[in-house]
Amino acid sequence: MSSGGPVPVPRFGHGSRVPGWDEAVDLTKDPAVVPDPATTPVPPELRETIEAAMAKYPDRRSAAIPALHAAQQLHGYCSPEAITEVACVMRLTPAYLTSVATFYDMLETEPRPHHHDVYVCTNITCSLLGADELLDAVADASAGREDVHVRSFECLGACDIAPMASVDGEYIGPLTLEDAPRIVEDLEAGRPVLEHKQLRYRRSVDPGAAASEGER
Amino acid sequence: MPTILFDRIDEPGLNTLEVYERRGGYQALRRVLGMTPEEVTNEIMESGVRGRGGAGFQMGRKISFLPHGDMEKYLVCNADESEPGTFKDRELIQKNPHMLIEGVIIAAIAGGIAKTFIYVRGEYSKQADILEAALGEAYGAGYLGERILDSEHSISLVLHRGAGAYICGEETGLLDSLEGKRGNPRLKPPFPAIEGLYHGPTLINNVETLCTVPHIIRMGGAEYAKLGTETSTGTKLVSVSGDVQRPGNYEVELGIPSREIIYGLAGGPPDGREIKFWFPGGSSSPVLTKDDLDIPYDFDSLAKAGTMLGSGAIIVADERRSVLDTAIKVAKFYAHESCGKCVPCREGTNWTHKMLDRIRSGEATPMDLDIMASVQEQIIGNCLCVLGDAMAMPIGSMVAKFRDELEAEIDAARERANAAPLEDVVALGVADEQPDDMGGPRFSEAGSRAGA
Numbered sequence: 001m002s003s004g005g006p007v008p009v010p011r012f013g014h015g016s017r018v019p020g021w022d023e024a025v026d027l028t029k030d031p032a033v034v035p036d037p038a039t040t041p042v043p044p045e046l047r048e049t050i051e052a053a054m055a056k057y058p059d060r061r062s063a064a065i066p067a068l069h070a071a072q073q074l075h076g077y078c079s080p081e082a083i084t085e086v087a088c089v090m091r092l093t094p095a096y097l098t099s100v101a102t103f104y105d106m107l108e109t110e111p112r113p114h115h116h117d118v119y120v121c122t123n124i125t126c127s128l129l130g131a132d133e134l135l136d137a138v139a140d141a142s143a144g145r146e147d148v149h150v151r152s153f154e155c156l157g158a159c160d161i162a163p164m165a166s167v168d169g170e171y172i173g174p175l176t177l178e179d180a181p182r183i184v185e186d187l188e189a190g191r192p193v194l195e196h197k198q199l200r201y202r203r204s205v206d207p208g209a210a211a212s213e214g215e216r
Numbered sequence: 217m218p219t220i221l222f223d224r225i226d227e228p229g230l231n232t233l234e235v236y237e238r239r240g241g242y243q244a245l246r247r248v249l250g251m252t253p254e255e256v257t258n259e260i261m262e263s264g265v266r267g268r269g270g271a272g273f274q275m276g277r278k279i280s281f282l283p284h285g286d287m288e289k290y291l292v293c294n295a296d297e298s299e300p301g302t303f304k305d306r307e308l309i310q311k312n313p314h315m316l317i318e319g320v321i322i323a324a325i326a327g328g329i330a331k332t333f334i335y336v337r338g339e340y341s342k343q344a345d346i347l348e349a350a351l352g353e354a355y356g357a358g359y360l361g362e363r364i365l366d367s368e369h370s371i372s373l374v375l376h377r378g379a380g381a382y383i384c385g386e387e388t389g390l391l392d393s394l395e396g397k398r399g400n401p402r403l404k405p406p407f408p409a410i411e412g413l414y415h416g417p418t419l420i421n422n423v424e425t426l427c428t429v430p431h432i433i434r435m436g437g438a439e440y441a442k443l444g445t446e447t448s449t450g451t452k453l454v455s456v457s458g459d460v461q462r463p464g465n466y467e468v469e470l471g472i473p474s475r476e477i478i479y480g481l482a483g484g485p486p487d488g489r490e491i492k493f494w495f496p497g498g499s500s501s502p503v504l505t506k507d508d509l510d511i512p513y514d515f516d517s518l519a520k521a522g523t524m525l526g527s528g529a530i531i532v533a534d535e536r537r538s539v540l541d542t543a544i545k546v547a548k549f550y551a552h553e554s555c556g557k558c559v560p561c562r563e564g565t566n567w568t569h570k571m572l573d574r575i576r577s578g579e580a581t582p583m584d585l586d587i588m589a590s591v592q593e594q595i596i597g598n599c600l601c602v603l604g605d606a607m608a609m610p611i612g613s614m615v616a617k618f619r620d621e622l623e624a625e626i627d628a629a630r631e632r633a634n635a636a637p638l639e640d641v642v643a644l645g646v647a648d649e650q651p652d653d654m655g656g657p658r659f660s661e662a663g664s665r666a667g668a
């Protein structure tokens with residue numbers, strides 16, 4: 001790479017500079033149809049959850065997100081099996097559900113062996129107050145820990161405690177760099193994560209008082 | 217300062233039916249059951265309350281657009297709250313969920329609606345749990361369900377959890393998402409009031425808007441309208457964050473000077489630093505500077521100042537902050553959240569992000585700022601929904617108001633990157649070809665309009 005000549009443009013395996021459309025599909029196969037219940041086993045609890053969700057709406061398709069969410073809980077991510085099972089219960093094609101799953105940030109379509117989701121907000125307010133460094137620190141602290149999935153996230157709606165993170169849905173902040181390893185330690189120990197910094201203990205009125213209360 | 221929505225908000229247990237009822241909860245609903253839907257709508261109309269979700273449209277008028285007659289109509293409460301800087305709906309949901317439920321029921325009665333939904337962003341899972349528990353209590357007590365409180369009204373309410381997509385806050389994107397599809401916005405008209413969820417007429421309102429409804433009934437629309445200014449009535453929750461000493465939600469009467477919110481309530485920037493710029497209404501609003509602090513905080517005054525009240529989220533950046541850093545965050549956010557349905561938005565957000573990144577890496581010239589400004593102009597008004605505009609407006613305002621600083625950043629970054637000195641690039645004649653007026657598209661008429 002020292003020759004000073006033009007640096008080759010990175011290319012994908014198929015020779016193009018953009019990712020291909022052929023990655024997720026087997027071009028030799030027929031398109032997947034609505035799965036046949038007779039040959040598609042679905043875990044009974046998952047079926048029950050999805051059926052209950054479908055019953056809540058005038059149109060069963062409205063249950064797509066809750067159903068995919070339930071399947072993701074069970075399988076770890078929206079895997080092809082997860083999608084097939086949901087498709088079977090909802091009587092929809094796997095392609096339709098894949099189109100839904102790929103749209104939403106909280107539905108994962110890549111394997112993810114993690115048990116804990118740590119979303120570090122790096123949007124405007126949080127980044128003004130140091131979120132980018134915080135994200136690095138949390139990523140470093142969890143390096144090598146298979147069960148913790150750290151990712152940056154857009155505004156989580158808690159800019160009052162910026163910089164903040166959501167750990168398995170629990171909002172914590174304002175965070176310092178020293179808090180990063182403690183998040184991982186608390187997760188490992190199965191304790192509530194940084195309990196004194198959890199949003200739920202913050203007052204709505206006179207939030208300044210809450211900060212000092214929280215520091216006790 | 218009148219406290220309406222935040223009255224006793226921190227009282228322990230307010231999220232339970234027992235405490236809420238003890239504090240006068242569901243009395244407004246009982247009153248409404250003795251009124252006709254028209255009377256309820258009139259109270260809301262008279263209150264003048266404008267939508268708290270972003271667009272600021274009068275709620276009473278929206279209800280009056282719903283067709284009358286025997287048909288399946290829907291009400292959807294927008295609790296997707298994802299506009300960067302906004303965190304007021306979260307507080308209402310987790311601290312006082314019954315107030316929202318009561319507001320939904322009353323609005324449903326006003327609109328002759330039997331099926332209602334609350335769409336909560338997926339990230340608010342703890343808040344949704346609290347709301348779900350409250351919902352159970354409300355059904356148990358007969359406020360929801362068949363023939364509520366033995367009246368002729370039957371109203372159902374379904375809590376729907378999203379899965380993380382800003383665009384599902386846009387009302388028609390939200391409807392598609394609620395129907396179980398990708399959250400792509402729809403072409404308007406038809407507006408949701410005519411054709412919305414499952415093709416039925418649909419009333420869509422923000423959490424805070426619906427939370428004011430029980431209070432409007434309690435106080436009377438005319439009394440509520442005395443608060444605030446003539447065209448921006450009532451109180452508003454303002455989420456203040458960033459470089460202020462006391463970030464948080466504050467309930468203010470619309471029309472108070474912005475300075476009073478930022479300095480008086482939130483304490484202003486720490487250590488006596490000066491404000492450099494601030495977003496008055498979430499990341500989609502054009503930025504203002506320290507010279508604009510005396511603008512009254514209401515819909516019309518902010519619109520007159522070329523910006524907007526939006527969702528009521530003030531983000532403050534003090535003198536230490538770089539405009540470029542924030543601009544990059546803004547552009548990256550919208551590029552990530554664009555649903556990709558229309559070209560100006562999908563490409564415009566993405567390229568704006570790339571151009572801003574180029575400033576930082578030292579590959580940009582001042583000409584890029586002109587191109588960037590022209591890209592913003594070409595996004596505005598040319599998209600299906602206003603997500604594209606929502607990036608174009610703040611970025612356009614930053615380029616216009618902080619051009620000197622951005623040019624200095626360009627110079628400094630070029631120096632750091634050992635790029636060719638700007639004079640050499642300019643000597644090639646590229647920058648000279650740019651017209652020096654600031655308005656209008658940068659491309660020549662002949663070039664861009666050929667064949668049009």
Ligand SMILES: Cc1cc2nc3c(=O)[nH]c(=O)nc-3n(C[C@H](O)[C@H](O)[C@H](O)COP(=O)(O)O)c2cc1C
Nearest residue numbers: 267268269270294296297298385386387421422425
């Ligand atoms: C890109 C985009 C995102 C939006 N996000 C939200 C949101 O998160 N919450 C909300 O209440 N309104 C949001 N809105 C505004 C809604 O489209 C709609 O105007 C509002 O929910 C109507 O309720 P209101 O009249 O009570 O304000 C958004 C609009 C756009 C264009």
Ligand code: SF4
Nearest residue numbers: 555557558561599601
């Ligand atoms: S403006 Fe952007 S977000 Fe809105 S519909 Fe078009 S591409 Fe989608």
Ligand code: FES
Nearest residue numbers: 121126155158159
């Ligand atoms: S910017 Fe981080 S929570 Fe809003």
